[in-house]
Amino acid sequence: MSEMMIKICGLSTPETVDAAVDAGATHIGLVHYEPSPRHVSLEQAAQLRRRIPERVKAVLLLVSMEAQPTVEALQAVQPDVVQFHGKETAEWLAVLKQHTSLEIWKAIGVKDEGSLERALKFRGAADRLLYDAAAGKLPGGNGLALDWSLLAHHRHEMPWGLAGGLTPDNVAEAIRQTGASLVDTSSGVESEPGVKDVDRIRAFCQAARES
Numbered sequence: 001m002s003e004m005m006i007k008i009c010g011l012s013t014p015e016t017v018d019a020a021v022d023a024g025a026t027h028i029g030l031v032h033y034e035p036s037p038r039h040v041s042l043e044q045a046a047q048l049r050r051r052i053p054e055r056v057k058a059v060l061l062l063v064s065m066e067a068q069p070t071v072e073a074l075q076a077v078q079p080d081v082v083q084f085h086g087k088e089t090a091e092w093l094a095v096l097k098q099h100t101s102l103e104i105w106k107a108i109g110v111k112d113e114g115s116l117e118r119a120l121k122f123r124g125a126a127d128r129l130l131y132d133a134a135a136g137k138l139p140g141g142n143g144l145a146l147d148w149s150l151l152a153h154h155r156h157e158m159p160w161g162l163a164g165g166l167t168p169d170n171v172a173e174a175i176r177q178t179g180a181s182l183v184d185t186s187s188g189v190e191s192e193p194g195v196k197d198v199d200r201i202r203a204f205c206q207a208a209r210e211s
């Protein structure tokens, strides 16, 4: 059986990055989006990125940024993965893909089966789709779950991951229902918006790994 991939998103302190790595996270997400309570500047993101050991992937999350600032952010932070969580088009991601060896992920807000069908326009432009709840107050990180039953019998044509409202208490059931091999959480491991809880990070990683 292949290893469960676990992304802990929205980390903003050295202590919580270290805790997530120690707990067995395979991906660490850094959110560069000013309206988010998890926002980190490019300087902070670059510093946090340097703490992440080679075996763990650093994911830089950007939202609907113009081309030039996107390139500057990638140069500043040097992530392993860039996760686009806004209104980025497949055409733009395809152009970027020609100029970078980074893994490119595209978040998809899932409302219904049509959302899954429409996401296929990112085939060839993104390396992975990250299914999340549809945008709420923020484009992501709202602690809202999507309807897992939509993924239960879906024939996936691209690598994918599951996000949205996952917690230490529900992640095992989410994996059981959807068959996800990559799970992503942010609010579910926080004590308040933007404040990560080390015990919850550990509990989430354990529950995901043991499922």
Ligand SMILES: O=C(O)c1ccccc1NCC(=O)[C@H](O)[C@H](O)COP(=O)(O)O
Pocket: 009, 010, 029, 031, 033, 036, 037, 038, 061, 063, 085, 132, 138, 139, 140, 141, 142, 143, 144, 145, 163, 164, 165, 166, 184, 185, 186, 187, 188
């Ligand atoms: O986390 C944020 O604040 C955020 C802001 C803007 C766009 C995306 C954001 N987070 C994206 C993530 O990868 C989250 O882990 C994902 O949306 C799940 O969040 P949650 O439902 O809070 O677990």
